[in-house]
Amino acid sequence: MPFSLLKYGLNKDYPFEKNADLPVPSELKSSYDVVIIGGGGHGVATAYYLAKYHGITNVAILEKGYLGGGNTARNTAVIRSNYLTSEGVKFYSESVKLFKELSNEFDFNIMYSERGQLTLAHTDATVRSFRQRTEVNKHFGGRTELIGPAEIKELVPTLNMNPAHMPVLAGLWHMDGATARHDAVAWGYAKGATQRGVELHQLTEVTDVIVENGKVTGVKTNRGTIQCGCAVQAVAGHSSLVAAKAGFRMPITTYPLQAMVTQPVKPFLDQMVSSSALHCYVQQTGRGEIVFGGGSDPYPLYNTRSTLDLKEGLLAHAIEMFPFMANLRLMRQWTGITDMTSDYSPIMGLSPVDNYYLDAGWGTWGFKATPICGKTMAELVASGGKVPELIKPFAMDRFNVFRQVNEMGATAASH
Amino acid sequence: MKIMNCPLNGPRNISEFVHGGEVSQMPDPNSCSDMEWADYVFYSDNAIGIVTEWWLHAPSGYWFIAERHTASDEIIRTFDASEIFNQRYEFPIKAEEAVV
Ligand SMILES: Cc1cc2nc3c(=O)[nH]c(=O)nc-3n(C[C@H](O)[C@H](O)[C@H](O)COP(=O)(O)OP(=O)(O)OC[C@H]3O[C@@H](n4cnc5c(N)ncnc54)[C@H](O)[C@@H]3O)c2cc1C
Numbered sequence: 001m002p003f004s005l006l007k008y009g010l011n012k013d014y015p016f017e018k019n020a021d022l023p024v025p026s027e028l029k030s031s032y033d034v035v036i037i038g039g040g041g042h043g044v045a046t047a048y049y050l051a052k053y054h055g056i057t058n059v060a061i062l063e064k065g066y067l068g069g070g071n072t073a074r075n076t077a078v079i080r081s082n083y084l085t086s087e088g089v090k091f092y093s094e095s096v097k098l099f100k101e102l103s104n105e106f107d108f109n110i111m112y113s114e115r116g117q118l119t120l121a122h123t124d125a126t127v128r129s130f131r132q133r134t135e136v137n138k139h140f141g142g143r144t145e146l147i148g149p150a151e152i153k154e155l156v157p158t159l160n161m162n163p164a165h166m167p168v169l170a171g172l173w174h175m176d177g178a179t180a181r182h183d184a185v186a187w188g189y190a191k192g193a194t195q196r197g198v199e200l201h202q203l204t205e206v207t208d209v210i211v212e213n214g215k216v217t218g219v220k221t222n223r224g225t226i227q228c229g230c231a232v233q234a235v236a237g238h239s240s241l242v243a244a245k246a247g248f249r250m251p252i253t254t255y256p257l258q259a260m261v262t263q264p265v266k267p268f269l270d271q272m273v274s275s276s277a278l279h280c281y282v283q284q285t286g287r288g289e290i291v292f293g294g295g296s297d298p299y300p301l302y303n304t305r306s307t308l309d310l311k312e313g314l315l316a317h318a319i320e321m322f323p324f325m326a327n328l329r330l331m332r333q334w335t336g337i338t339d340m341t342s343d344y345s346p347i348m349g350l351s352p353v354d355n356y357y358l359d360a361g362w363g364t365w366g367f368k369a370t371p372i373c374g375k376t377m378a379e380l381v382a383s384g385g386k387v388p389e390l391i392k393p394f395a396m397d398r399f400n401v402f403r404q405v406n407e408m409g410a411t412a413a414s415h
Numbered sequence: 416m417k418i419m420n421c422p423l424n425g426p427r428n429i430s431e432f433v434h435g436g437e438v439s440q441m442p443d444p445n446s447c448s449d450m451e452w453a454d455y456v457f458y459s460d461n462a463i464g465i466v467t468e469w470w471l472h473a474p475s476g477y478w479f480i481a482e483r484h485t486a487s488d489e490i491i492r493t494f495d496a497s498e499i500f501n502q503r504y505e506f507p508i509k510a511e512e513a514v515v
Contacts, residue, residue, distance in 0.1 A: 240461035251457035253436075254485075299434035302463050302486045309416060309430065342457060399457040400450050 021191045022067070025199045031227035032060045032199075034381055035219055037206045037242060038235040039063025041072040041186045041367065042359050044200070045374020046232055046381070047193040053375075054382035057197035060228075061190075062221060064205035068186030071236045074336035075367040076259050076283070076293045077182045078272060080117050082137045082144050082174040084129070084409035087393040088345065089140045091372060094390065096142075096176055098371035106188035110180045111286065115270050117177025118155065122166035122277040130172040133409055143175035158268055163320035166277055177272055179283065185370055209246040215354040216246065230355035230384075232377055237302070237337030239347075239360035248352045250360065251399045252339045255296040256303060257364050258310045260333040262325070264288030273321065280317040290325065292318050296338065296364060304335040338363045344410035348373070348394040349380065349387045357381060358396060365410050417488075421472045422479050422495045435469030438480055438499065445507060465491055 034050060036043045039061045050056040063069075079099055081092035103110050121127045130146055137144040149161060152171045161168045194200055201223075208220035209231070218227040235242050243250045265288050274281030279295045294314045297307070311333060319326045340363045341347060347361035359377050362369065376388045387395065393405050417429040437459050442451045460466075463486045470481050470493070480499060482491040 240459070241463065244460070244462065249454070249458040249460060251459070253459060253461050298430075300461070300485060301488055303488055305488075307417075400453045402449075402453065 021187070022200065023194050025201065028060070028201060028204070028221070028223055028226055029199075031218075033058040033229045034060075035226065035228040035231045036061045037219065037231060037233045038070070038238075039065075039067050039186075039190075039200060039202065040070045040234060040236060041068060041182070041189065041370040042234040042236075042362070042373045042377070043232070044068070044186055044189040044193055045370050046234065046359070046377040047198045047200075047374075048189040048196075049375045049378035050381060051193050051196035051198050054378060056378075056382060059193075059198045060226070061193070061198065061200045062204045062206055062219070063200070063202045064222075066202050067190055067200060068183055071336040071338065071362070072182055072186050072367065072370075074257075074259070074334055075182055076281070076291050077179040077367060078117065078281070078283070079112075079178040079180060079368040080174055081140075081142050081176060081368075082117070082119075082133055082172060082409065083407055084133050084136065085345075085405050085407050086136060086140070087405050088407050088409065089136050089142065091390055091394075092368060093137075093140050093142055094375075095369050095372035096178070098375065099178065099180060099368075102180075102185065102188060102371065106192060108184065108188045108191065110184040110188055112178055112180045113286065114176065114178040115272060115283075117174045117272040117274070118152065119172040119174070120152070120168045120273070120275045120277075121170045121172070122168060122275070124169070126276050127170045129408070130170060133172060137174070145173045145175075147171045147173045156269065156271060156273055158322055158324070159273060160321055160323055163275065163278060164317065179272070179285075182367055185367075189370075189374065206242060206245070209242070209353075209356070211247055211353050211356075216356040230357065230381060232357045232359060232381060233351075234359040234373075234377070236360070236362055236366070237339050239339045239358075243351070243358075243360075246351070246353050246356055250347065250358075250396065252341060252347070252361055253300050254302055254337050255299070255340050256301050256305075256335045257293075257296050257338045258306055258314075258333065258335045259291065259293040260306075260311065260314070261285070261292070261331050262290040262328040263331050265290070265328065269322075275317070275321060278317040278320065280314055280321065282318055282321060289331065290328065296340065302337055304337060306333045306335055340364070343404035344407040345405040346373075346394050347396045348376065348391040349396070350385060351396065355385070357385075361394075363410070419470070419481070419490055420493050421475075421477065422493050423477045424472055424475055427472065431472060431474055433471040433473050435471055435478065438467045438469055441504075469496075 081096045210218040269284040272283040341361040379388045481493040
């Protein structure tokens with residue numbers, strides 16, 4: 001109806017403004033109790049749990065681009081807990097539990113889909129390490145089995161059991177393996193946080209961190225300076241750069257990680273399938289596209305360019321696994337820059353600067369940890385710096401005392 | 416494929432090279448603190464800009480140094496490590512630790 005449309009358009013309370021899921025605050029206040037640097041999944045989840053469980057709402061999330069536009073928007077959305085170390089498995093299992101409830105909690109569908117993840121072993125050494133991962137995972141309540149070629153064939157009939165002349169000897173079948181819509185996770189948390197009073201400021205870049213007497217007191221941004229009681233740094237690939245502004249170095253190197261997707265085809269692959277030797281993982285999205293991912297780029301770089309070398313290498317392996325895919329066309333390729341640690345475990349907790357908390361070193365594996373990171377970082381902030389048990393092993397100073405958490409179940413190590 | 420100029424072998428495909436980390440000053444392993452040693456081994460600037468770093472030409476086993484921009488990926492210069500490291504470093508072994 002043209003007339004009612006006109007009336008609607010001229011209405012002062014434009015419905016989108018009034019019922020906006022994400023209120024857009026216009027001005028920065030001069031001071032907040034908590035400033036969160038980085039509006040990715042981890043930053044907004046921290047804000048959400050601060051508001052929800054601890055009643056702390058005088059919080060600003062400062063995001064230099066747009067909400068969830070960093071690695072949160074770029075990951076391949078694999079959620080799993082079948083890692084190798086007990087520290088890792090304990091932590092990721094908690095995250096999987098939280099993920100299962102998120103759609104209900106947000107009253108917003110994050111499209112959590114439990115399809116199972118199958119990792120293929122092509123050598124005896126890998127089979128042995130899978131045995132260990134199976135037991136560790138079961139011990140912490142996860143659902144993981146070691147299965148043989150016959151069961152694999154039954155589970156994924158389209159899989160080539162002899163890819164690149166490396167016969168499939170066994171599979172790590174992780175029934176809890178799932179995917180979720182990554183953007184929706186960021187939106188759900190942001191919506192829940194802002195509804196409780198948290199301010200989300202996009203296009204707001206932290207350009208300097210103000211430290212007085214060893215303690216953070218504020219941050220400078222492209223929109224002015226603000227004071228804060230404490231700050232949380234959750235900037236993924238930019239971790240070393242922001243830490244440098246706060247005056248310290250980190251045991252992190254930034255590498256690009258690329259992924260790609262084909263045109264959509266009929267559903268044929270329910271599970272996520274990855275090969276430890278081919279450094280390649282394959283999954284089909286709900287829309288029918290096939291997503292490919294693999295290892296990090298071979299050398300460090302702050303650049304989201306895509307390379308032909310990676311496409312060729314990764315696709316050659318993917319086609320070995322599923323030969324018929326050779327006929328498909330690639331539709332998109334993209335890159336995120338990831339904050340890699342040398343032990344493939346994150347860096348969470350305290351920093352050399354008082355009241356300045358770290359959530360970093362998330363590399364190629366941090367999407368699945370979004371809920372538990374938010375929850376534990378919120379506990380850390382609310383308690384004024386008492387590090388929760390679950391994240392104690394991930395303290396940055398583990399490197400100073402040579403006590404790394406060697407997570408060889410990580411994606412970059414295999415996936 | 417991206418090309419890197421190896422000071423020993425001339426221009427080669429980047430896939431023949433392995434990145435070896437930032438060039439930094441090694442503290443004296445006998446007198447430095449654990450923290451200083453950890454800083455040397457694990458921590459880095461990981462900055463955006465022109466960085467001096469170790470590279471290996473894998474097929475010939477030759478280590479050299481490159482200056483590269485970590486955002487544009489432009490390789491500014493590659494040179495033999497002797498330009499910076501012109502003395503052999505002998506790790507002093509304490510008498511009681513020496514295995515005979
Ligand atoms: C291709 C790819 C595939 C992946 N696949 C998986 C997977 O399958 N499963 C999995 O678990 N993980 C995966 N990951 C890793 C995962 O995406 C990340 O670990 C996770 O998203 C990190 O979340 P975050 O909120 O910490 O970071 P981000 O989402 O990157 O958020 C950080 C934000 O900080 C902002 N920022 C940076 N500097 C500043 C500043 N100075 N001021 C203000 N804001 C700033 C950035 O703009 C960014 O939005 C993948 C990553 C990539 C790139």
